[in-house]
Amino acid sequence: MKGIDRRTIDKTKRVLWGFTGEGIVYKLAVYFLLSLIGFVYLYPLFYMITYSFMNTEDLINPLITYIPSGFYMDNFAKAAEVMDFLNTLWQNVLASFVPAVVQTVSAAVIGYGFARFRIPGKSVLFALVLATFIIPPQITMIPQFLMFKDLGLIGSIFSYIIPAAFGQGIKSGLFILIFYQFFRSIPKSLEEAAQIDGAGAYKIFAVICVPMAVPAFIISFLFSMVWYWNETLLAALYLGDKLTTLPLELQNFAVTYQKVFPADPNAQTGRSLNEAINMAGTFLNIIPLLIVYFFTQRWFVESIERSGITGE
Template sequence: MFLGMQGTDGLLFKLLIYGLLIGIGFVYLYPLLYMGVYSFKSLDDLLNPLVNWIPTQFYTGNYEQANKVMDFFSTLMETLYVTVLPALAQTAVAAVVGYGLARFDFKGKKIIFVLVLATFIIPPQVTLIPRYIFFNELNILGSLSAFLLPATFGQGLNSAIFILIFYQFFRAVPKALEEAAQLDGAGHFRIFFTIALPMALPAIIISFLFSFVWYWNETYLAAIYFGDALTTLPLQLQKFVATYQKMFPAEMGVSGGNQLNEGIKMAGTVLSILPLLIVYFITQRWFVEGVDRSGITGE
């Protein structure tokens, strides 16, 4: 009963596994719980040492101020514009490149494969200055083209990972299907669009979602390439304190007043990650299936 026997798990083993899972889950959920609770705390609750996890009232003033500071809905539309288009372009190009490397033999194929891997191995900080100078000469700084153009040519954020995912996935597709289509008179483009792509749906989902999240969370390159022309929610979160102090200057001699507190900071943080959480909850089934069936495992 405690140690298990004949292929059955004992009580001791189950307690160990569930205890480990609960501990890991708590480590991941604690920051979210902390942000959620403190974002609904009023200033009185924050100053009251007796109020810990359960606020005395459902206070939404923190979100009202954070919404004004971040200009949430306008910034959200701009963030989607900056992330969705490059993610779509990167996924489409990675699918084409991965299919070409997996299905065709040509001179220089190994060299191209090595170059793809090199773009993933070389730290992006090494190529930052040359790329910035190049983009400046092309006059695309301050526009979406700074993200969209590299993604279109297979040089987006971590594009090598997605190319390898599609490469591994297309290698697992039986060649008999393509040979049968060729006997029916189908060309390479028709085979790619009617046979390969529908079977690569898990790889498409996982590539797009990962690409979407990485473009969403990218603040370093976005700040350098876009400047003040474009902004995103993570960039607004970085400037949250400075923007708040400009919009709500603290009144002299007034205790509390418009001073920035932890509840408002947590509300701004929740607003910045809320769209990603909604996207994950909507797509979690396809996301998990994509990870399980994509070319990462070759199954």
């Protein structure tokens, strides 16, 4: 009798805790922690979304803290007008899509060069590639700005494209590293076989290696795009007054708002800028990225495993 008891106890214990801590209690604790952390992660977004639908009465009403009394869309209409949403969105897409493509292609070519060929002084050069990642842009942007000004490229997208094409765009060093690691992981024997068949280095790169590196291309492109999209320091400096992006418009939101909806002493309340309109503007700002993330999240969250950037 006692033996059976002990056996059942042992079995229950095993189900609950597991041999290596993989039991039910353990898993529940992990779920609890993950959900708690997840809530804290998303809290600012919940806050933003609920506030963006509130009208002026909701904002004042002390009884309404989270759930607005209805879907009040006027905030979005105002915010979109202030940011000139569609127009800005198009410019933003242009100013992130094109540099991202250019940066990815150049990083692939450079990364391949570093991964495959014996070049004298290569290790020094590659150390410099990594060093460019550490140099803060503040230190190089004034002379770059002056350079582009002399070339008349301020306010054009070329001030973004040209450094990217030469592997000096936003975090280019990181993308070169991704391609370097990726190309090194491709077995060399494939290329050697092609070489014996008489294919030249460029042909091998274009026909054999590039198709194999599709994951690296996707990862680099997505991250480049997101980083170019969110860039404000360089954008404010290089794109000047001619091009604008959603983050830049959000930066000047309050000022632009005053211009678009000037304070009118005779007007009824609800005309001035309030939290709800601010949050609607912020929400509009990140919606495009949320949509991109929704469709591509696998590529983002698996990027580091797939690109093998952590090395072996």
